[in-house]
């Protein structure tokens with residue numbers, strides 16, 4: 738995957754439960770060299786989530802300290818928790834001429850678009866609303882009331898999919914992963 742060696746920033750967004758984590762895991766299973774940013778979050782870890790691997794799990798005070806010290810490239814409050822991308826590792830990656838992938842929500846994607854207009858914004862969409870509802874429920878990691886909160890946000894996120902450069906439909910994990918790999922290896926648009 739030598740042609741992945743370009744300093745390109747790619748953002749993957751999409752509603753909770755659409756399969757972002759699953760598709761990114763499949764991409765990394767095939768291409769372990771794909772670098773994915775590890776976010777900080779104030780959300781509690783789910784069973785099986787490992788600190789420093791899925792997220793850096795921090796308290797609100799540590800999060801705000803990072804934020805106040807310009808340590809975050811972007812951040813957002815989502816369903817009652819804060820999430821942010823540590824700035825240093827992403828900048829290091831891009832400075833080294835290597836691509837970086839961020840898996841973040843809509844408000845964060847908008848901040849990246851403003852700060853790094855050359856970034857590639859990819860939206861992962863469900864094949865249908867019913868599929869999204871059943872995936873979120875089927876994952877079984879959130880209480881029904883938290884699922885409801887996430888589905889309310891999902892509707893607004895789906896409405897904003899037109900702001901993204903590309904929409905990938907997660908009908909099938911292998912197919913969606915193929916498409917994402919294609920985007921990660923596509924040459925960036927010619928500069929001015």
Ligand SMILES: Nc1nc2c(ncn2[C@@H]2O[C@H](COP(=O)(O)OP(=O)(O)O)[C@@H](O)[C@H]2O)c(=O)[nH]1
Nearest residue numbers: 753754776812813815820821822840841842845
């Ligand atoms: N803006 C922003 N969003 C993030 C970041 N990390 C994760 N998210 C998003 O926050 C939302 C909630 O994440 P999470 O609680 O892990 O739920 P899940 O995506 O449904 O598994 C998802 O849309 C993530 O993509 C980040 O660093 N910044």
Ligand SMILES: Nc1ncnc2c1ncn2[C@@H]1O[C@H](COP(=O)(O)OP(=O)(O)O)[C@@H](O)[C@H]1O
Nearest residue numbers: 753754755756757758759872876907908909910
């Ligand atoms: N293409 C797909 N078809 C069917 N189920 C899927 C697909 N992609 C993901 N899932 C399932 O949907 C649920 C949510 O996926 P997850 O990756 O946790 O979503 P996200 O990270 O976007 O919140 C998981 O139980 C996962 O196994």
